[in-house]
Amino acid sequence: xxxxxxxxxxxxxxxxxxxxxxxxxxxxxxxxxxxxxxxxxxxxxxxxxxxxxxxxxxxxxxxxxxxxxxxxxxxxxxxxxxxxxxxxxxxxxxxxxxxxxxxxxxxxxxxxxxxxxxxxxxxxxxxxxxxxxxxxxxxxxxxxxxxxxxxxxxxxxxxxxxxxxxxxxxxxxxxxxxxxxxxxxxxxxxxxxxxxxxxxxxxxxxxxxxxxxxxxxxxxxxxxxxxxxxxxxxxxxxxxxxxxxxxxxxxxxxxxxxxxxxxxxxxxxxxxxxxxxxxxxxxxxxxxxxxxxxxxxxxxxxxxxxxxxxxxxxxxxxxxxxxxxxxxxxxxxxxxxxxxxxxxxxxxxxxxxxxxxxxxxxxxxxxxxxxxxxxxxxxxxxxxxxxxx
Numbered sequence: 001x002x003x004x005x006x007x008x009x010x011x012x013x014x015x016x017x018x019x020x021x022x023x024x025x026x027x028x029x030x031x032x033x034x035x036x037x038x039x040x041x042x043x044x045x046x047x048x049x050x051x052x053x054x055x056x057x058x059x060x061x062x063x064x065x066x067x068x069x070x071x072x073x074x075x076x077x078x079x080x081x082x083x084x085x086x087x088x089x090x091x092x093x094x095x096x097x098x099x100x101x102x103x104x105x106x107x108x109x110x111x112x113x114x115x116x117x118x119x120x121x122x123x124x125x126x127x128x129x130x131x132x133x134x135x136x137x138x139x140x141x142x143x144x145x146x147x148x149x150x151x152x153x154x155x156x157x158x159x160x161x162x163x164x165x166x167x168x169x170x171x172x173x174x175x176x177x178x179x180x181x182x183x184x185x186x187x188x189x190x191x192x193x194x195x196x197x198x199x200x201x202x203x204x205x206x207x208x209x210x211x212x213x214x215x216x217x218x219x220x221x222x223x224x225x226x227x228x229x230x231x232x233x234x235x236x237x238x239x240x241x242x243x244x245x246x247x248x249x250x251x252x253x254x255x256x257x258x259x260x261x262x263x264x265x266x267x268x269x270x271x272x273x274x275x276x277x278x279x280x281x282x283x284x285x286x287x288x289x290x291x292x293x294x295x296x297x298x299x300x301x302x303x304x305x306x307x308x309x310x311x312x313x314x315x316x317x318x319x320x321x322x323x324x325x326x327x328x329x330x331x332x333x334x335x336x337x338x339x340x341x342x343x344x345x346x347x348x349x350x351x352x353x354x355x356x357x358x359x360x361x362x363x364x365x366x367x368x369x370x371x372x373x374x375x376x377x378x379x380x381x382x383x384x385x386x387x388x389x
Contacts, residue, residue, distance in 0.1 A: 238280060
């Protein structure tokens with residue numbers, strides 16, 4: 001494979017057409033990684049919240065705190081390196097020009113629900129956010145909560161980066177992924193229902209939650225993006241439904257976007273691009289995200305309400321547009337129809353550059369693996385510049 005981060009960087013910086021369309025996804029589920037590589041990721045002890053990325057968040061802040069004196073230090077480090085090698089094999093084998101580094105969450109919470117996983121590449125359980133309960137529901141909960149220490153976060157990030165960059169070939173970069181976004185972590189800790197109520201009944205608690213979460217997420221952006229092995233920084237912060245934002249744009253502008261801006265500034269200070277992943281129809285605040293927050297690229301699209309082709313037409317001269325191959329098409333479309341669908345996205349989004357091919361959301365364990373792999377073969381066949389039909 002001709003993996004080279006320069007290809008993706010050309011797209012992220014809107015510097016014209018590279019040699020071919022690069023590939024971009026926020027991350028791939030561990031089951032997809034194992035299916036593609038034929039290798040097993042090391043079994044991990046349960047993370048603070050067992051979920052999609054739990055087998056790839058390989059070191060918690062608590063483990064970092066005690067690792068210097070841990071009897072099983074060597075085993076922990078071996079498991080981390082083995083896990084990273086499997087993940088790197090996956091991304092490089094498929095033609096990505098980077099490897100995702102999942103950063104461990106420093107925000108433990110108990111308000112999650114478990115259900116049997118029915119996906120084709122199944123895991124034991126799938127986790128869901130308990131929208132009606134929160135780990136922090138009151139001022140008393142807020143005061144009792146064990147808020148993270150930035151020194152421990154720096155130690156964890158430095159250690160994980162040092163392991164990952166040892167195994168990467170020349171020309172390949174790391175894209176660290178923050179452990180959720182600013183709005184997401186506030187809502188996850190409070191529970192959606194409690195969060196929405198508090199917007200009207202306890203505004204001071206809402207403000208204090210953002211004052212606690214915002215500096216932590218922006219610190220991740222700062223400490224990771226200064227490393228020379230990092231090519232860009234990504235943050236997932238879902239803010240919308242199919243019809244529009246989850247909360248009024250004025251609340252986003254007051255509580256969320258100032259911290260997003262801080263994250264972007266921290267990344268830009270080290271000369272790296274910032275990628276925002278956010279589900280939902282955000283057209284009403286896209287100018288805020290581009291002009292005020294200063295994002296370099298946007299990821300996550302859905303054909304039924306905010307298709308990638310429309311966003312490329314509207315915003316492709318101002319930010320890079322990434323992914324957009326609809327999750328429903330990846331999951332259920334007949335292969336022949338799917339091939340034509342992907343070609344059409346390439347023909348509409350790729351001219352002039354500023355576009356990377358990938359899933360509309362993530363490489364989830366419920367998508368049809370045949371369609372997912374076909375997406376790459378179509379990209380390599382029809383995505384070479386100058387484009388030919």
